[in-house]
Amino acid sequence: MPQVRAPSTPFASVWFDCDSTLSTIEGVDELGNARDPETLAAVAELTNRAMSGELALADVYAARLGRLAPTRAECEALGARYVETLVPDARLVVDALTHLGKKVGIISGGLLPPVAALAAELGVADTRVFAVPIHFAPDGSYLHFDVTSPLARNGGKVEVLAARPSDERPIAFVGDGVTDLEAAPVVERFVGFGGVARRPAVESGSEHYAPGPSLATTLPFLLTDEESDLLRSNPSFSALLHHR
Numbered sequence: 001m002p003q004v005r006a007p008s009t010p011f012a013s014v015w016f017d018c019d020s021t022l023s024t025i026e027g028v029d030e031l032g033n034a035r036d037p038e039t040l041a042a043v044a045e046l047t048n049r050a051m052s053g054e055l056a057l058a059d060v061y062a063a064r065l066g067r068l069a070p071t072r073a074e075c076e077a078l079g080a081r082y083v084e085t086l087v088p089d090a091r092l093v094v095d096a097l098t099h100l101g102k103k104v105g106i107i108s109g110g111l112l113p114p115v116a117a118l119a120a121e122l123g124v125a126d127t128r129v130f131a132v133p134i135h136f137a138p139d140g141s142y143l144h145f146d147v148t149s150p151l152a153r154n155g156g157k158v159e160v161l162a163a164r165p166s167d168e169r170p171i172a173f174v175g176d177g178v179t180d181l182e183a184a185p186v187v188e189r190f191v192g193f194g195g196v197a198r199r200p201a202v203e204s205g206s207e208h209y210a211p212g213p214s215l216a217t218t219l220p221f222l223l224t225d226e227e228s229d230l231l232r233s234n235p236s237f238s239a240l241l242h243h244r
């Protein structure tokens, strides 16, 4: 277990991955569960081939969404599921970071409408929500996703986070997956989160790793000693600091 090290300088912004970081579900699995077993198996195989590096994420993304063809109504339902399955203390952690004057953002390889629904619930400004836009036909059926989105290909989070403006730096980024860890070099601090899915490659590759299950286990890595003291003396947030 790595030593917890509080930052010496406050982070100006804190970014979170969505699936298995803010919410306990994986959006693509959730969409697949509403399909027949054959589609579900095909989607799982595509995901595995992307994770093993056999296929590029951009190709898998298109093939997977083509198979799933999520409707507008299904995307709305997924947004509601994200909210129902928030990781413990997610709401309070976002409130605490905002209270301390930090900008909070969400960056996800998931679909924008459901991720935006989760962001709205958490009070995250929509200008700091990055995910893959999707287009529907007038009857609500699936048309296509935005193929120009960097988040639908490998290295997308690196690209988006590297381009954040100077008033958001220093940046801390929290995520559970290898595409999150990939972005560690372009932020000032990456914190791996194992509260939903403990991934050995991420745990061993992260200088800072929060075990969960509460999202509050990330706070010791995100707050200076002074910021922790401020929260500790605030009755609304003091309970968050006990998750060590």
Ligand SMILES: [Mg+2]
Binding pocket: 017, 018, 019, 020, 021, 175, 176, 177
């Ligand atoms: Mg994730």
